[in-house]
Amino acid sequence: MSVSSDSAVDEFEHASEELVEPLSRDKIFHILQTQRRRDALRFLKDTDGAVEMRDLAEQVAAWENDTTVQALTSDERQRVYIALYQSHLPKLESEGVIRYNKSRGIVERGPLADQFDPYLDTAEETDYETEPETDDSDDQAVPWLTYYRRVTAVGVLLLMTAWAGIPPIASIPDLIWGGLLVTTFTVLSLAQILTDDR
Numbered sequence: 001m002s003v004s005s006d007s008a009v010d011e012f013e014h015a016s017e018e019l020v021e022p023l024s025r026d027k028i029f030h031i032l033q034t035q036r037r038r039d040a041l042r043f044l045k046d047t048d049g050a051v052e053m054r055d056l057a058e059q060v061a062a063w064e065n066d067t068t069v070q071a072l073t074s075d076e077r078q079r080v081y082i083a084l085y086q087s088h089l090p091k092l093e094s095e096g097v098i099r100y101n102k103s104r105g106i107v108e109r110g111p112l113a114d115q116f117d118p119y120l121d122t123a124e125e126t127d128y129e130t131e132p133e134t135d136d137s138d139d140q141a142v143p144w145l146t147y148y149r150r151v152t153a154v155g156v157l158l159l160m161t162a163w164a165g166i167p168p169i170a171s172i173p174d175l176i177w178g179g180l181l182v183t184t185f186t187v188l189s190l191a192q193i194l195t196d197d198r
Contacts, residue, residue, distance in 0.1 A: 032116065036084060058077060
């Protein structure tokens, strides 16, 4: 491709970015409500050009765990990587904030990323002091892992009680207990899918 055609492509891309409708303030705040999204955007703001998704996930995990990339555990890396891969980066891409090539694992700022910069500057120094995260959830609105653990514990207790023949639990057939447990986990899973951005 010639130099003149390269510059024509650059001008077209630049012009198409300028024609993108700006996001409303409510939409911007909705996108920024999740710490991992804020961190991903902050990382991309401080990085020139495209980056590997792995590098982005590692830095976000390091910030979350108040450590360095080198000191991260495998679980810390994986937890953040999966959440970014499955939910946060696709969400940012669908809103035009980033460009995300999922198959190649490449991420870069999109046409609307500049609208988020003022909010990232003010949040940069205080986020982890005012909003510490202690479990797998991003904003800890619903502690899903806790719910799953409790349902599992109650289910095991009920099944052990039925198996030991302790009345009145033992009088209910095992098939009914199994159906109740499967139904409970199904409802819990659907609730998580419908209410979570993760």
